[in-house]
Amino acid sequence: MGKRVNIPAGDSARILDAVTFLHQVADDNPPLLGRRVVVYGGGDTALDAARTARRLGATDAVIVYRRNQEHMPAHGEELEQALGEGVTMRWLSTINQVDVGTIVLEKMRLNAEGFPEATGEYEEIGADSVVLALGQDTDLSLLTTAHDIHVSDGVVEVESDLMTSGRGIFAGGDAVPAERTATVAVGHGKKAARGIDAFVRGVSPATPVKHDVAAFENLNTWYYSDAERTQRPELERVRRQDNFEEVVMGLTERNALFEARRCMSCGNCFECDNCFGVCPDNAVLKLGQSGKYEIDLDFCKGCGICVHECPCGAIEMIPERI
Numbered sequence: 433m434g435k436r437v438n439i440p441a442g443d444s445a446r447i448l449d450a451v452t453f454l455h456q457v458a459d460d461n462p463p464l465l466g467r468r469v470v471v472y473g474g475g476d477t478a479l480d481a482a483r484t485a486r487r488l489g490a491t492d493a494v495i496v497y498r499r500n501q502e503h504m505p506a507h508g509e510e511l512e513q514a515l516g517e518g519v520t521m522r523w524l525s526t527i528n529q530v531d532v533g534t535i536v537l538e539k540m541r542l543n544a545e546g547f548p549e550a551t552g553e554y555e556e557i558g559a560d561s562v563v564l565a566l567g568q569d570t571d572l573s574l575l576t577t578a579h580d581i582h583v584s585d586g587v588v589e590v591e592s593d594l595m596t597s598g599r600g601i602f603a604g605g606d607a608v609p610a611e612r613t614a615t616v617a618v619g620h621g622k623k624a625a626r627g628i629d630a631f632v633r634g635v636s637p638a639t640p641v642k643h644d645v646a647a648f649e650n651l652n653t654w655y656y657s658d659a660e661r662t663q664r665p666e667l668e669r670v671r672r673q674d675n676f677e678e679v680v681m682g683l684t685e686r687n688a689l690f691e692a693r694r695c696m697s698c699g700n701c702f703e704c705d706n707c708f709g710v711c712p713d714n715a716v717l718k719l720g721q722s723g724k725y726e727i728d729l730d731f732c733k734g735c736g737i738c739v740h741e742c743p744c745g746a747i748e749m750i751p752e753r754i
């Protein structure tokens with residue numbers, strides 16, 4: 433559900449919210465926006481709305497955002513794509529008033545904490561419609577009778593395994609306090625699945641150990657083949673003007689597999705067996721595919737060869753406590 437904000441507006445001013453607008457377009461029932469469309473917001477939804485308006489025939493698709501590019505929550509490549517398609521930006525601006533055919537913008541400045549502050553400087557620009565893309569509220573109507581599930585600030589409270597205060601009920605993605613992106617939602621799905629598995633088996637959820645990020649100097653880059661990154665095919669800009677064809681195409685199965693093989697697995701053992709092979713004292717024990725390896729400390733003399741030879745920096749030497 434798109435968030436609304438109270439902007440002083442004349443009776444016939446055309447204001448709609450971005451999620452409804454995008455739904456209508458997806459349902460093949462686009463609303464009439466006119467030639468000059470102003471989108472208010474700074475996230476991916478604002479960019480989607482402006483790019484969609486361009487495809488529907490808007491000559492001006494202007495995004496009004498109260499902060500600057502550095503503070504914009506939208507993904508950088510989405511902004512780049514939008515600008516390439518003729519969307520324009522009004523940084524450091526807020527909408528003060530909407531009337532038929534015009535809107536009044538107020539210029540903003542950022543304070544030391546990066547928050548926008550009003551300047552009292554106004555400007556009028558032409559606009560046939562205003563699309564509000566000010567974020568979304570999660571639809572929690574499903575929970576109206578679930579009194580044991582705690583909701584705060586419009587999202588569901590969860591433990592670290594994503595279980596809600598209702599026993600055996602888990603939540604994730606946009607429904608919980610977190611960054612609202614597709615990757616976070618997918619990650620939550622995986623985490624919640626682990627939590628559900630532990631709950632059903634009656635054991636405490638295992639938290640996978642997070643190790644430090646392997647620095648570049650810990651990698652042995654010679655181990656990996658030198659391979660150019662596969663570029664995903666992109667639809668030419670001129671062919672995007674009046675249709676909703678896919679803009680950035682996916683990879684073929686062959687290329688996707690190739691890309692996956694370019695992963696250097698930084699800090700994560702990928703069972704190359706190097707340590708097992710190079711240890712002069714046979715101190716590296718193979719535990720089978722899932723168990724990976726263990727160092728038999730009764731045999732290890734601490735020469736560090738395995739650390740040196742591990743391609744991905746997965747082994748760390750810790751000084752012995754005496």
Ligand SMILES: Cc1cc2nc3c(=O)[nH]c(=O)nc-3n(C[C@H](O)[C@H](O)[C@H](O)COP(=O)(O)OP(=O)(O)OC[C@H]3O[C@@H](n4cnc5c(N)ncnc54)[C@H](O)[C@@H]3O)c2cc1C
Pocket residue numbers: 451454476477480507510568571574604605606607611612613614615617
């Ligand atoms: C316009 C727009 C553009 C975005 N662009 C990006 C982007 O470029 N990159 C990015 O990373 N993120 C983007 N996001 C955010 C991203 O889409 C969300 O963060 C992500 O989809 C959240 O996943 P989710 O599984 O929590 O919820 P959703 O993807 O919303 O999935 C919830 C599902 O539950 C279903 N549902 C709801 N109620 C019920 C019910 N009572 N019974 C059964 N099913 C129900 C819904 O129909 C829906 O299918 C965008 C969001 C919007 C709105």
Ligand code: SF4
Pocket residue numbers: 710711712713714715716727731732733734735736737738739
């Ligand atoms: S530090 Fe040396 S002895 Fe110990 S496991 Fe590594 S290679 Fe083997």
Ligand code: SF4
Pocket residue numbers: 700701702703704705706707708741742743744745746747
């Ligand atoms: S720890 Fe390193 S060297 Fe040993 S098997 Fe894993 S990736 Fe290979």
